[in-house]
Amino acid sequence: MDIVQIVILSLVQGISEFLPISSSAHLVLVPKLFGWQDQGLAFDVAVHVGTLVAILFYFKDRIFKLLSDFLSSIRQRKMVGESMLVYAVGFATIPAGIFGLACGDLIEQYARSGFVIATTTIIFGIMLYLADKSPGLKSEANITIKIALIIGVAQALALIPGVSRSGITITAALFLGFNRITSANFSFLMSIPIILLAGGLETIKLIKSNTTYEWTDLGLAFVLSAVSAYICVKLFMGLISRASMVPFVVYRLMLGVFLFYVFI
Template sequence: MDTIQILLLAFVQGITEFLPISSSGHLVLTPLLFGYELQSLAFDVSLHLGTLAAVMLYFRREIARMTLAVLDSLRTRRIANQDARLGWMIIVATLPVLVLGLPLKTVLDALREDGTLLALTIASTSIGFGLLLWWADWRGRRRRDEYSLDWKDALIVGGLQAIAIIPGISRSGVTITAGLLLGLTRRAASRFSFLLAIPTILMAGGLETLDLLQDAAPVDWTALLLGAQFSFLVAYLTIHFFLRFIERISMLPFVLYRFLLGGMILFLVW
C-alpha cells in the first residue's frame, strides 16, 4: 500500500466510524472508487484499533467512573449512582452483539464475495436507514439523557446495533436512531452510541484478529502503524466536533449524504 492509500483509508475510517454514515460501507467503496485492491484484514484491524483508542481517550473520565461504579455495584449488589447505571446499560446493550454477531458475520462474508450484490446492499441500506434516521430525528421528543435508559431501552439499542454488521447500515447511525426514537437528545443518543462502540469494536477487532492469525499473508507493519495513528487522530477530532455541534445542525446533513451516496452507487452499478 502506498502512503496516499493508507492515509485515505485511515481518514475514511476515522471520520465515518462515529458519524451515522457507515464506516464499513465506506471502507469497501473507497478502494473500488479509487481503483485500489481491497485492503487486507490486518489493515482493517489496525484502523479499528486507532478509532478504539480515540473513543477510549476521549471518554477516559467517564470510562473510569463507570468501571469503578460497576465494580462497586457488584460488591454491594445495588446500583448506587448514575455512572453504575450507565455502565450496566452499556453491558446490556452489548449482549445482542454476542448472540447475533457470528451468524450475521457469515452474511457479511457472503456479501463480500459478490461485488455487485455488496454495492447494492450498501446503496439500499444507506437510503433505507437514512430515512429511518430522518424520521427518528423529526419525531423524537429529545428530552432524555443517556443516564435515564433502562434495560429494555438498552436491549433495543443493542439489538439494532447487532444488525449494523451489514455494510451501509452504520453502527453509529442505527444506535443514534434508536436513541432518538427512545426520546434521547441528539447529544445523549450520540454519547451512548460512542460509549457502546468501545466493547463492540473490541469484540469485532478480536474476531478479525482471530481471522488474521489464521492468515499466512505477510504483514506490512509500517502501513498498519501509520493507518492506526492517522485513524486515531481523525476519529478523536470527529467525536469532539460532532458532539459539540450536533444539537445545532440536526441529523439532516447526514441523511442527505446517505441519500446521495446510495443514489451514486445505484447509478454506477446500473
C-alpha cells in the first residue's frame, strides 16, 4: 500500500465507523473508484484498533464510572448507579455474536455485492429518516435488558454490508422512543464489545497467517483512524444535540444511488 492509499482508507474508516452512513459501503466504494487492491487483514486490524481507542478515549470518564458501578453491583448483588447500562450493553452484544457465528460465512460469500450494499444503504437510510421524524423522550434510565436485546438484534443486521452498525442501532433506539443523544450514546457504548470481538477474531487470523508487515504503515493507519474517529464522534454528538439526522439520511440516499451507478 502506498502512503496515499493508507491515508485515504484510514480516514474513511475513522470518519465512517461511528456515523450512521455505513463504513463497509465506503470501504468497498473507495478502492473500487481508485482501482486499489484489497487493503489486507493487517490494515483492517490496525484501523479497528484505532477506532476502538477513539471511542474508549471519548467515553473514558463514563466507562470508569460504569465499570465502578458494575463491580459494586456484583459485590452487593443489586443494581448500583448505572450498572444496568453495563448489563444492557452486554446483552445487546449477544445477538450479533450468535448471528455472526451462524451466518458470517454466508454473508461474506453472498452479501458483499455492490447491489446488496447499494440497496441496504438506501433502505436503512429511509428507516433512519422515519425513526428520526419524532424522537421520543426516553433516556438511559429507561434502558432495560429487553430493550437492549431488541437493539442488539438490530445491531446483528449490521453484519450485512451497507446497513451501518451505528445507523441501525440508533434507528432502533429512536423507534423505541429514545431521544437522539441517548440513542447515539447507547449505540457507541454497544460498539465497544463488538469492535473488541471483531478485532480479536481478525488478530487471531493475523497471527495464524505468519505474514510480515510494514509496521510503520500500520502505525500510521492506527493513528489516522483513531484521531479522525474521535473528532467525528465529538462533532456528531454536538450536531445531533441541536439538529436532526436528515443530513445523514440525504447522504445515504445519494451514496446508495451512486453505488448503483458504479456497481450495477
